[in-house]
Amino acid sequence: xxxxxxxxxxxxxxxxxxxxxxxxxxxxxxxxxxxxxxxxxxxxxxxxxxxxxxxxxxxxxxxxxxxxxxxxxxxxxxxxxxxxxxxxxxxxxxxxxxxxxxxxxxxxxxxxxxxxxxxxxxxxxxxxxxxxxxxxxxxxxxxxxxxxxxxxxxxxxxxxxxxxxxxxxxxxxxxxxxxxxxxxxxxxxxxxxxxxxxxxxxxxxxxxxxxxxxxxxxxxxxxxxxxxxxxxxxxxxxxxxxxxxxxxxxxxxxxxxxxxxxxxxxxxxxxxxxxxxxxxxxxxxxxxxxxxxxxxxxxxxxxxxxxxxxxxxxxxxxxxxxxxxxxxxxxxxxxxxxxxxxxxxxxxxxxxxxxxxxxxxxxxxxxxxxxxxxxxxxxxxxxxxxxxxxxxxxxxxxxxxxxxxxxxxxxxxxxxxxxxxxxxxxxxxxxxxxxxxxxxxxxxxxxxxxxxxxxxxxxxxxxxxxxxxxxxxxxxxxxxxxxxxxxxxxxxxxxxxxxxxxxxxxxxxxxxxxxxxxxxx
Numbered sequence: 001x002x003x004x005x006x007x008x009x010x011x012x013x014x015x016x017x018x019x020x021x022x023x024x025x026x027x028x029x030x031x032x033x034x035x036x037x038x039x040x041x042x043x044x045x046x047x048x049x050x051x052x053x054x055x056x057x058x059x060x061x062x063x064x065x066x067x068x069x070x071x072x073x074x075x076x077x078x079x080x081x082x083x084x085x086x087x088x089x090x091x092x093x094x095x096x097x098x099x100x101x102x103x104x105x106x107x108x109x110x111x112x113x114x115x116x117x118x119x120x121x122x123x124x125x126x127x128x129x130x131x132x133x134x135x136x137x138x139x140x141x142x143x144x145x146x147x148x149x150x151x152x153x154x155x156x157x158x159x160x161x162x163x164x165x166x167x168x169x170x171x172x173x174x175x176x177x178x179x180x181x182x183x184x185x186x187x188x189x190x191x192x193x194x195x196x197x198x199x200x201x202x203x204x205x206x207x208x209x210x211x212x213x214x215x216x217x218x219x220x221x222x223x224x225x226x227x228x229x230x231x232x233x234x235x236x237x238x239x240x241x242x243x244x245x246x247x248x249x250x251x252x253x254x255x256x257x258x259x260x261x262x263x264x265x266x267x268x269x270x271x272x273x274x275x276x277x278x279x280x281x282x283x284x285x286x287x288x289x290x291x292x293x294x295x296x297x298x299x300x301x302x303x304x305x306x307x308x309x310x311x312x313x314x315x316x317x318x319x320x321x322x323x324x325x326x327x328x329x330x331x332x333x334x335x336x337x338x339x340x341x342x343x344x345x346x347x348x349x350x351x352x353x354x355x356x357x358x359x360x361x362x363x364x365x366x367x368x369x370x371x372x373x374x375x376x377x378x379x380x381x382x383x384x385x386x387x388x389x390x391x392x393x394x395x396x397x398x399x400x401x402x403x404x405x406x407x408x409x410x411x412x413x414x415x416x417x418x419x420x421x422x423x424x425x426x427x428x429x430x431x432x433x434x435x436x437x438x439x440x441x442x443x444x445x446x447x448x449x450x451x452x453x454x455x456x457x458x459x460x461x462x463x464x465x466x467x468x469x470x471x472x473x474x475x476x477x478x479x480x481x482x483x484x485x486x487x488x489x490x491x492x493x494x495x496x497x498x499x500x501x502x503x504x505x506x507x508x509x510x511x512x513x514x515x516x517x518x519x520x521x
Contacts, residue, residue: 006328048277053187068292072225085249411482419446419489423497438501446493
Protein backbone atom coordinates (compact mmCIF):
# COMPACT_ATOMS: atom_id res chain seq x y z
CA UNK A 1 0.00 0.00 0.00
CA UNK A 2 1.09 3.58 -0.59
CA UNK A 3 1.33 6.44 1.94
CA UNK A 4 -2.24 7.62 1.39
CA UNK A 5 -3.74 4.14 1.89
CA UNK A 6 -1.76 3.53 5.09
CA UNK A 7 -2.69 6.99 6.35
CA UNK A 8 -6.41 6.42 5.82
CA UNK A 9 -6.24 3.09 7.63
CA UNK A 10 -4.40 4.52 10.65
CA UNK A 11 -6.67 7.57 10.63
CA UNK A 12 -9.78 5.39 10.82
CA UNK A 13 -8.32 3.54 13.83
CA UNK A 14 -7.31 6.83 15.46
CA UNK A 15 -10.71 8.47 14.99
CA UNK A 16 -12.44 5.36 16.30
CA UNK A 17 -10.29 5.42 19.43
CA UNK A 18 -10.88 9.13 20.05
CA UNK A 19 -14.65 8.83 19.68
CA UNK A 20 -14.59 5.78 21.99
CA UNK A 21 -12.78 7.88 24.60
CA UNK A 22 -15.51 10.47 24.15
CA UNK A 23 -18.13 7.90 25.15
CA UNK A 24 -16.00 6.73 28.09
CA UNK A 25 -15.69 10.34 29.18
CA UNK A 26 -19.45 10.84 28.85
CA UNK A 27 -20.03 7.99 31.29
CA UNK A 28 -17.77 9.76 33.81
CA UNK A 29 -19.62 13.09 33.53
CA UNK A 30 -22.19 13.29 36.33
CA UNK A 31 -22.48 17.07 36.53
CA UNK A 32 -21.16 20.33 35.06
CA UNK A 33 -18.08 20.29 37.32
CA UNK A 34 -17.08 16.89 35.92
CA UNK A 35 -17.47 18.24 32.37
CA UNK A 36 -15.35 21.30 33.17
CA UNK A 37 -12.51 19.91 35.32
CA UNK A 38 -12.66 16.10 35.88
CA UNK A 39 -11.75 17.14 39.43
CA UNK A 40 -9.58 14.64 41.34
CA UNK A 41 -9.97 12.01 38.65
CA UNK A 42 -6.43 11.09 37.56
CA UNK A 43 -3.04 10.06 38.91
CA UNK A 44 0.23 11.95 38.36
CA UNK A 45 1.71 9.80 35.55
CA UNK A 46 -1.31 9.78 33.24
CA UNK A 47 -2.09 13.43 33.99
CA UNK A 48 1.55 14.41 33.32
CA UNK A 49 1.30 12.87 29.83
CA UNK A 50 -1.98 14.75 29.28
CA UNK A 51 -0.57 18.03 30.60
CA UNK A 52 2.59 17.81 28.49
CA UNK A 53 0.56 16.93 25.40
CA UNK A 54 -1.78 19.89 25.86
CA UNK A 55 1.15 22.25 26.46
CA UNK A 56 3.06 20.97 23.43
CA UNK A 57 0.32 21.50 20.83
CA UNK A 58 0.49 21.37 17.06
CA UNK A 59 2.97 24.24 17.19
CA UNK A 60 5.54 21.88 18.72
CA UNK A 61 5.13 19.29 15.96
CA UNK A 62 4.47 21.66 13.07
CA UNK A 63 5.40 25.25 13.96
CA UNK A 64 8.66 24.74 15.90
CA UNK A 65 10.23 22.32 13.39
CA UNK A 66 9.24 24.87 10.74
CA UNK A 67 10.97 27.65 12.66
CA UNK A 68 14.10 25.49 13.09
CA UNK A 69 14.01 24.73 9.36
CA UNK A 70 14.06 28.48 8.67
CA UNK A 71 16.39 29.70 11.45
CA UNK A 72 18.85 26.84 11.92
CA UNK A 73 20.67 25.98 15.15
CA UNK A 74 19.63 29.26 16.79
CA UNK A 75 16.19 27.65 17.20
CA UNK A 76 17.72 25.17 19.67
CA UNK A 77 17.27 27.92 22.28
CA UNK A 78 13.52 27.37 21.97
CA UNK A 79 13.93 23.62 22.37
CA UNK A 80 15.14 24.06 25.95
CA UNK A 81 13.92 27.49 27.07
CA UNK A 82 10.28 27.02 26.03
CA UNK A 83 9.63 24.01 28.33
CA UNK A 84 11.83 25.55 31.05
CA UNK A 85 9.68 28.70 31.05
CA UNK A 86 6.40 26.79 30.98
CA UNK A 87 7.20 24.54 33.93
CA UNK A 88 8.81 27.32 35.95
CA UNK A 89 5.45 29.09 35.74
CA UNK A 90 3.58 25.91 36.70
CA UNK A 91 5.93 25.36 39.64
CA UNK A 92 5.25 28.91 40.86
CA UNK A 93 1.47 28.64 40.57
CA UNK A 94 0.71 24.95 41.17
CA UNK A 95 0.05 25.06 44.92
CA UNK A 96 -1.93 28.29 44.82
CA UNK A 97 -4.14 27.40 41.85
CA UNK A 98 -4.74 23.87 43.15
CA UNK A 99 -5.79 25.28 46.53
CA UNK A 100 -8.11 27.78 44.84
CA UNK A 101 -9.87 24.90 43.15
CA UNK A 102 -10.20 23.01 46.44
CA UNK A 103 -11.36 25.94 48.60
CA UNK A 104 -13.58 27.84 46.17
CA UNK A 105 -14.54 25.08 43.73
CA UNK A 106 -13.08 27.00 40.79
CA UNK A 107 -13.75 25.40 37.42
CA UNK A 108 -11.63 27.71 35.27
CA UNK A 109 -8.69 30.09 35.52
CA UNK A 110 -10.96 33.16 35.08
CA UNK A 111 -13.15 31.93 37.97
CA UNK A 112 -10.04 31.29 40.09
CA UNK A 113 -8.74 34.83 39.50
CA UNK A 114 -12.17 36.28 40.26
CA UNK A 115 -12.14 34.43 43.61
CA UNK A 116 -8.49 35.33 44.28
CA UNK A 117 -9.23 39.06 44.00
CA UNK A 118 -12.89 38.95 45.13
CA UNK A 119 -13.96 40.65 41.91
CA UNK A 120 -16.57 39.77 39.32
CA UNK A 121 -14.97 42.30 36.98
CA UNK A 122 -11.57 40.60 37.17
CA UNK A 123 -13.26 37.32 36.25
CA UNK A 124 -15.20 38.93 33.39
CA UNK A 125 -12.12 40.73 32.04
CA UNK A 126 -10.03 37.55 32.12
CA UNK A 127 -12.91 35.69 30.45
CA UNK A 128 -13.01 38.22 27.62
CA UNK A 129 -9.22 38.04 27.20
CA UNK A 130 -9.51 34.26 27.15
CA UNK A 131 -11.53 34.47 23.95
CA UNK A 132 -8.19 35.21 22.27
CA UNK A 133 -7.63 31.47 22.63
CA UNK A 134 -9.79 31.15 19.52
CA UNK A 135 -6.63 32.06 17.57
CA UNK A 136 -4.77 29.29 19.40
CA UNK A 137 -7.46 26.78 18.45
CA UNK A 138 -7.43 28.02 14.85
CA UNK A 139 -3.67 27.37 14.81
CA UNK A 140 -4.23 23.76 15.86
CA UNK A 141 -6.78 23.28 13.09
CA UNK A 142 -4.29 24.67 10.54
CA UNK A 143 -1.78 22.08 11.82
CA UNK A 144 -4.40 19.42 11.14
CA UNK A 145 -4.83 20.71 7.59
CA UNK A 146 -1.08 20.41 6.95
CA UNK A 147 -1.03 16.79 8.13
CA UNK A 148 -4.11 15.74 6.17
CA UNK A 149 -2.84 17.34 2.96
CA UNK A 150 0.53 15.57 3.12
CA UNK A 151 -0.56 12.19 4.45
CA UNK A 152 -4.01 11.77 2.93
CA UNK A 153 -3.76 13.83 -0.22
CA UNK A 154 -7.07 15.57 0.46
CA UNK A 155 -8.01 19.18 -0.16
CA UNK A 156 -7.67 21.76 2.65
CA UNK A 157 -11.46 22.05 2.94
CA UNK A 158 -11.95 18.33 3.53
CA UNK A 159 -8.98 18.23 5.93
CA UNK A 160 -10.40 21.08 8.00
CA UNK A 161 -13.89 19.58 8.08
CA UNK A 162 -12.66 16.16 9.28
CA UNK A 163 -10.39 17.64 11.98
CA UNK A 164 -13.14 19.90 13.32
CA UNK A 165 -15.83 17.21 13.23
CA UNK A 166 -13.81 14.63 15.18
CA UNK A 167 -12.91 17.20 17.83
CA UNK A 168 -16.46 18.43 18.17
CA UNK A 169 -17.90 14.95 18.66
CA UNK A 170 -15.64 13.59 21.39
CA UNK A 171 -15.31 16.83 23.36
CA UNK A 172 -19.06 17.52 23.32
CA UNK A 173 -19.61 14.00 24.65
CA UNK A 174 -17.04 13.78 27.43
CA UNK A 175 -15.77 17.29 28.22
CA UNK A 176 -12.66 17.40 30.43
CA UNK A 177 -12.71 13.62 30.95
CA UNK A 178 -12.58 13.01 27.18
CA UNK A 179 -9.93 15.73 26.92
CA UNK A 180 -7.66 14.16 29.56
CA UNK A 181 -8.24 10.54 28.49
CA UNK A 182 -7.34 11.29 24.88
CA UNK A 183 -4.48 13.62 25.83
CA UNK A 184 -2.88 11.06 28.14
CA UNK A 185 -2.77 8.44 25.39
CA UNK A 186 -1.75 11.00 22.77
CA UNK A 187 0.95 12.36 25.08
CA UNK A 188 2.50 8.90 25.37
CA UNK A 189 2.53 8.55 21.58
CA UNK A 190 4.00 12.03 21.16
CA UNK A 191 6.85 11.38 23.63
CA UNK A 192 7.78 8.20 21.73
CA UNK A 193 7.92 10.16 18.46
CA UNK A 194 9.98 12.91 20.12
CA UNK A 195 12.52 10.32 21.33
CA UNK A 196 12.71 8.96 17.76
CA UNK A 197 13.33 12.46 16.38
CA UNK A 198 16.15 13.05 18.90
CA UNK A 199 17.79 9.75 17.89
CA UNK A 200 17.50 10.68 14.20
CA UNK A 201 18.97 14.13 14.85
CA UNK A 202 21.92 12.95 16.97
CA UNK A 203 22.83 10.40 14.28
CA UNK A 204 22.25 12.78 11.36
CA UNK A 205 20.02 10.09 9.85
CA UNK A 206 19.58 10.46 6.10
CA UNK A 207 22.61 12.73 5.67
CA UNK A 208 25.99 11.49 4.43
CA UNK A 209 28.51 11.84 7.25
CA UNK A 210 26.00 11.58 10.11
CA UNK A 211 25.75 14.45 12.60
CA UNK A 212 28.93 16.14 11.40
CA UNK A 213 27.77 15.84 7.81
CA UNK A 214 24.44 17.43 8.78
CA UNK A 215 26.22 20.42 10.34
CA UNK A 216 28.47 20.81 7.29
CA UNK A 217 25.44 20.59 5.01
CA UNK A 218 23.65 23.37 6.90
CA UNK A 219 26.76 25.57 6.93
CA UNK A 220 27.13 25.23 3.16
CA UNK A 221 23.52 26.35 2.71
CA UNK A 222 23.94 29.37 5.01
CA UNK A 223 26.59 30.00 7.66
CA UNK A 224 23.95 31.61 9.89
CA UNK A 225 22.15 28.24 10.14
CA UNK A 226 24.91 26.91 12.44
CA UNK A 227 25.44 29.96 14.66
CA UNK A 228 24.11 30.62 18.20
CA UNK A 229 22.20 33.63 16.90
CA UNK A 230 20.75 34.23 13.44
CA UNK A 231 20.78 37.93 12.47
CA UNK A 232 18.43 37.15 9.57
CA UNK A 233 15.68 35.86 11.86
CA UNK A 234 14.00 38.34 14.22
CA UNK A 235 13.14 35.54 16.66
CA UNK A 236 16.82 34.78 17.35
CA UNK A 237 18.75 37.85 16.22
CA UNK A 238 19.96 39.04 19.66
CA UNK A 239 20.55 37.83 23.21
CA UNK A 240 17.42 39.71 24.30
CA UNK A 241 15.49 37.51 21.87
CA UNK A 242 16.87 34.45 23.65
CA UNK A 243 15.97 35.74 27.13
CA UNK A 244 12.50 36.64 25.83
CA UNK A 245 11.83 32.99 24.94
CA UNK A 246 12.16 32.00 28.60
CA UNK A 247 10.26 34.99 30.01
CA UNK A 248 7.41 34.84 27.52
CA UNK A 249 6.62 31.18 28.22
CA UNK A 250 6.41 31.40 32.03
CA UNK A 251 2.62 32.07 32.10
CA UNK A 252 1.86 29.55 29.30
CA UNK A 253 1.25 26.63 31.66
CA UNK A 254 -1.47 28.63 33.41
CA UNK A 255 -3.53 29.52 30.35
CA UNK A 256 -7.15 28.35 30.81
CA UNK A 257 -6.93 25.24 28.61
CA UNK A 258 -3.81 23.99 30.45
CA UNK A 259 -4.18 25.29 34.00
CA UNK A 260 -7.57 23.65 34.47
CA UNK A 261 -5.89 20.23 34.35
CA UNK A 262 -4.25 20.90 37.73
CA UNK A 263 -7.64 20.31 39.38
CA UNK A 264 -7.83 16.79 37.91
CA UNK A 265 -4.94 15.54 40.08
CA UNK A 266 -6.19 12.97 42.60
CA UNK A 267 -4.14 13.95 45.66
CA UNK A 268 -2.39 17.26 46.56
CA UNK A 269 0.59 15.25 47.87
CA UNK A 270 1.19 14.03 44.29
CA UNK A 271 2.01 17.54 43.02
CA UNK A 272 5.80 17.18 43.19
CA UNK A 273 5.80 13.91 41.25
CA UNK A 274 3.34 15.32 38.72
CA UNK A 275 5.41 18.43 38.00
CA UNK A 276 8.64 16.40 37.70
CA UNK A 277 7.09 14.00 35.20
CA UNK A 278 5.33 16.77 33.27
CA UNK A 279 8.59 18.73 32.93
CA UNK A 280 10.48 15.63 31.74
CA UNK A 281 7.84 14.84 29.13
CA UNK A 282 7.57 18.51 28.14
CA UNK A 283 11.33 18.87 27.65
CA UNK A 284 11.33 15.73 25.51
CA UNK A 285 8.51 17.11 23.35
CA UNK A 286 10.35 20.43 23.00
CA UNK A 287 13.18 18.57 21.27
CA UNK A 288 10.89 17.93 18.30
CA UNK A 289 12.23 21.23 16.96
CA UNK A 290 15.48 19.36 16.22
CA UNK A 291 13.59 17.57 13.47
CA UNK A 292 13.38 20.86 11.58
CA UNK A 293 17.19 21.09 11.49
CA UNK A 294 17.48 17.57 10.13
CA UNK A 295 14.76 18.33 7.60
CA UNK A 296 16.72 21.37 6.34
CA UNK A 297 19.80 19.18 5.83
CA UNK A 298 17.88 16.34 4.16
CA UNK A 299 15.48 18.40 2.04
CA UNK A 300 17.57 21.51 1.43
CA UNK A 301 15.50 24.57 0.62
CA UNK A 302 12.66 22.59 -1.00
CA UNK A 303 10.12 23.87 1.53
CA UNK A 304 11.06 27.49 0.80
CA UNK A 305 9.83 27.21 -2.77
CA UNK A 306 6.45 28.62 -3.94
CA UNK A 307 3.57 26.38 -2.91
CA UNK A 308 5.52 24.78 -0.05
CA UNK A 309 5.73 25.74 3.62
CA UNK A 310 8.20 25.15 6.44
CA UNK A 311 5.16 24.03 8.47
CA UNK A 312 5.56 20.76 6.55
CA UNK A 313 9.16 20.16 7.72
CA UNK A 314 8.65 17.25 10.13
CA UNK A 315 5.99 15.50 8.07
CA UNK A 316 8.01 15.90 4.86
CA UNK A 317 11.08 14.50 6.67
CA UNK A 318 9.16 11.39 7.72
CA UNK A 319 7.85 10.86 4.19
CA UNK A 320 11.37 11.19 2.77
CA UNK A 321 13.13 8.92 5.28
CA UNK A 322 10.70 6.11 6.11
CA UNK A 323 8.58 3.44 4.43
CA UNK A 324 5.02 4.51 3.69
CA UNK A 325 3.45 2.61 6.62
CA UNK A 326 5.83 4.08 9.20
CA UNK A 327 5.56 7.61 7.81
CA UNK A 328 1.77 7.29 7.97
CA UNK A 329 1.90 6.04 11.57
CA UNK A 330 4.19 8.90 12.59
CA UNK A 331 1.88 11.32 10.81
CA UNK A 332 -0.99 10.17 13.00
CA UNK A 333 1.25 10.91 15.98
CA UNK A 334 1.60 14.48 14.77
CA UNK A 335 -2.16 14.68 14.34
CA UNK A 336 -2.41 13.52 17.97
CA UNK A 337 -0.40 16.59 18.98
CA UNK A 338 -2.87 18.81 17.18
CA UNK A 339 -5.89 17.17 18.78
CA UNK A 340 -4.37 17.05 22.28
CA UNK A 341 -4.19 20.82 22.53
CA UNK A 342 -7.27 21.58 20.48
CA UNK A 343 -9.59 19.55 22.72
CA UNK A 344 -8.34 21.35 25.84
CA UNK A 345 -8.91 24.66 24.10
CA UNK A 346 -12.47 23.69 23.20
CA UNK A 347 -13.26 22.65 26.78
CA UNK A 348 -11.78 25.83 28.31
CA UNK A 349 -13.46 28.06 25.71
CA UNK A 350 -16.85 26.45 26.34
CA UNK A 351 -16.37 27.09 30.07
CA UNK A 352 -15.80 30.79 29.45
CA UNK A 353 -19.35 30.90 28.12
CA UNK A 354 -21.07 28.32 30.33
CA UNK A 355 -19.29 28.81 33.65
CA UNK A 356 -17.60 32.22 33.78
CA UNK A 357 -20.26 34.22 31.96
CA UNK A 358 -23.48 32.28 32.61
CA UNK A 359 -23.10 30.51 36.00
CA UNK A 360 -20.89 33.09 37.73
CA UNK A 361 -22.14 36.32 36.13
CA UNK A 362 -25.70 36.01 34.80
CA UNK A 363 -27.27 33.55 37.27
CA UNK A 364 -26.50 35.59 40.45
CA UNK A 365 -28.29 38.59 38.89
CA UNK A 366 -31.52 36.75 38.04
CA UNK A 367 -34.60 38.01 39.92
CA UNK A 368 -35.61 34.45 40.78
CA UNK A 369 -32.70 32.23 41.70
CA UNK A 370 -33.00 28.70 40.21
CA UNK A 371 -32.12 25.66 42.29
CA UNK A 372 -28.49 24.53 42.21
CA UNK A 373 -29.29 21.28 40.38
CA UNK A 374 -31.20 23.24 37.73
CA UNK A 375 -28.25 25.60 37.21
CA UNK A 376 -25.89 22.64 37.01
CA UNK A 377 -28.01 20.99 34.31
CA UNK A 378 -28.25 24.28 32.38
CA UNK A 379 -24.48 24.79 32.56
CA UNK A 380 -23.87 21.27 31.25
CA UNK A 381 -26.20 21.88 28.28
CA UNK A 382 -24.64 25.29 27.56
CA UNK A 383 -21.17 23.69 27.75
CA UNK A 384 -22.05 21.18 25.05
CA UNK A 385 -23.81 23.69 22.80
CA UNK A 386 -21.01 26.24 23.14
CA UNK A 387 -18.50 23.51 22.23
CA UNK A 388 -20.19 23.27 18.83
CA UNK A 389 -20.35 27.07 18.45
CA UNK A 390 -16.65 27.47 19.33
CA UNK A 391 -15.67 24.83 16.76
CA UNK A 392 -17.65 26.54 13.99
CA UNK A 393 -16.08 29.95 14.72
CA UNK A 394 -12.53 28.61 14.95
CA UNK A 395 -12.92 26.51 11.82
CA UNK A 396 -13.76 29.70 9.90
CA UNK A 397 -10.73 31.44 11.44
CA UNK A 398 -8.45 28.54 10.48
CA UNK A 399 -9.62 28.78 6.87
CA UNK A 400 -8.74 32.49 6.82
CA UNK A 401 -5.29 31.96 8.42
CA UNK A 402 -4.29 28.83 6.50
CA UNK A 403 -1.09 30.26 4.96
CA UNK A 404 0.33 31.65 8.25
CA UNK A 405 3.02 29.83 10.29
CA UNK A 406 1.26 27.79 12.96
CA UNK A 407 3.46 28.97 15.82
CA UNK A 408 2.77 32.58 14.85
CA UNK A 409 -1.02 32.02 14.75
CA UNK A 410 -0.81 30.48 18.21
CA UNK A 411 1.03 33.51 19.55
CA UNK A 412 -1.58 35.93 18.23
CA UNK A 413 -3.90 34.22 20.69
CA UNK A 414 -1.57 33.53 23.58
CA UNK A 415 0.89 36.43 23.62
CA UNK A 416 -1.54 39.04 24.90
CA UNK A 417 -3.04 36.66 27.45
CA UNK A 418 0.31 35.61 28.85
CA UNK A 419 1.44 39.22 29.10
CA UNK A 420 -1.80 40.09 30.92
CA UNK A 421 -1.61 37.10 33.31
CA UNK A 422 1.99 37.69 34.43
CA UNK A 423 1.08 40.18 37.17
CA UNK A 424 -2.20 38.95 38.68
CA UNK A 425 -1.56 35.20 38.18
CA UNK A 426 2.21 34.67 38.49
CA UNK A 427 3.04 37.49 40.94
CA UNK A 428 -0.27 36.89 42.70
CA UNK A 429 0.76 33.28 43.39
CA UNK A 430 3.88 34.26 45.36
CA UNK A 431 3.07 37.69 46.84
CA UNK A 432 0.20 38.19 49.28
CA UNK A 433 0.15 41.93 48.66
CA UNK A 434 -1.44 41.98 45.19
CA UNK A 435 -4.65 44.03 45.37
CA UNK A 436 -7.75 44.12 43.22
CA UNK A 437 -6.60 47.38 41.60
CA UNK A 438 -3.13 45.92 41.08
CA UNK A 439 -4.64 42.91 39.31
CA UNK A 440 -6.60 45.19 36.96
CA UNK A 441 -3.48 47.26 36.25
CA UNK A 442 -1.49 44.12 35.42
CA UNK A 443 -4.16 42.67 33.15
CA UNK A 444 -4.70 45.85 31.16
CA UNK A 445 -1.06 46.94 30.90
CA UNK A 446 0.16 43.50 29.81
CA UNK A 447 -2.29 43.04 26.96
CA UNK A 448 -1.91 46.69 25.89
CA UNK A 449 1.89 46.57 25.69
CA UNK A 450 1.79 43.29 23.74
CA UNK A 451 -0.82 44.64 21.32
CA UNK A 452 1.02 47.93 20.73
CA UNK A 453 4.46 46.36 20.27
CA UNK A 454 3.44 43.28 18.25
CA UNK A 455 1.09 45.41 16.14
CA UNK A 456 3.96 47.76 15.28
CA UNK A 457 1.94 50.83 16.25
CA UNK A 458 4.99 52.89 17.29
CA UNK A 459 6.50 54.60 14.22
CA UNK A 460 10.15 55.75 14.54
CA UNK A 461 9.31 58.63 12.17
CA UNK A 462 7.36 60.26 15.00
CA UNK A 463 10.58 61.06 16.87
CA UNK A 464 13.59 63.28 16.28
CA UNK A 465 17.02 61.57 16.27
CA UNK A 466 17.96 60.65 19.82
CA UNK A 467 17.11 58.18 22.56
CA UNK A 468 13.36 58.01 21.87
CA UNK A 469 14.00 57.47 18.16
CA UNK A 470 16.46 54.66 18.92
CA UNK A 471 13.93 53.00 21.24
CA UNK A 472 11.22 53.28 18.56
CA UNK A 473 13.55 51.73 15.95
CA UNK A 474 14.30 48.84 18.32
CA UNK A 475 10.59 48.29 19.02
CA UNK A 476 9.84 48.31 15.28
CA UNK A 477 12.51 45.66 14.74
CA UNK A 478 11.10 43.52 17.57
CA UNK A 479 7.46 43.84 16.42
CA UNK A 480 7.37 40.61 14.33
CA UNK A 481 8.76 38.60 17.28
CA UNK A 482 5.80 37.61 19.50
CA UNK A 483 8.06 36.19 22.23
CA UNK A 484 9.86 39.51 22.59
CA UNK A 485 6.60 41.47 22.66
CA UNK A 486 5.04 39.08 25.19
CA UNK A 487 8.11 39.34 27.45
CA UNK A 488 7.88 43.15 27.36
CA UNK A 489 4.18 42.96 28.19
CA UNK A 490 4.86 40.59 31.09
CA UNK A 491 7.51 42.92 32.54
CA UNK A 492 5.04 45.83 32.43
CA UNK A 493 2.27 43.65 33.88
CA UNK A 494 4.38 42.57 36.87
CA UNK A 495 5.77 46.08 37.44
CA UNK A 496 2.36 47.79 37.38
CA UNK A 497 0.71 45.05 39.43
CA UNK A 498 3.36 45.58 42.12
CA UNK A 499 3.34 49.39 41.91
CA UNK A 500 -0.43 49.84 41.97
CA UNK A 501 -0.81 47.22 44.73
CA UNK A 502 1.60 49.22 46.90
CA UNK A 503 -0.64 52.28 46.54
CA UNK A 504 -4.11 50.73 46.92
CA UNK A 505 -6.21 49.04 49.60
CA UNK A 506 -5.22 45.42 50.36
CA UNK A 507 -7.59 42.47 50.24
CA UNK A 508 -9.04 41.27 53.59
CA UNK A 509 -6.41 39.40 55.61
CA UNK A 510 -8.74 36.45 56.30
CA UNK A 511 -9.34 35.97 52.58
CA UNK A 512 -5.63 36.15 51.72
CA UNK A 513 -4.80 33.71 54.53
CA UNK A 514 -7.38 31.28 53.17
CA UNK A 515 -5.99 31.59 49.63
CA UNK A 516 -2.41 30.96 50.80
CA UNK A 517 -3.40 28.19 53.21
CA UNK A 518 -2.36 30.01 56.37
CA UNK A 519 -3.89 28.54 59.51
CA UNK A 520 -5.20 31.21 61.88
CA UNK A 521 -5.03 30.73 65.65
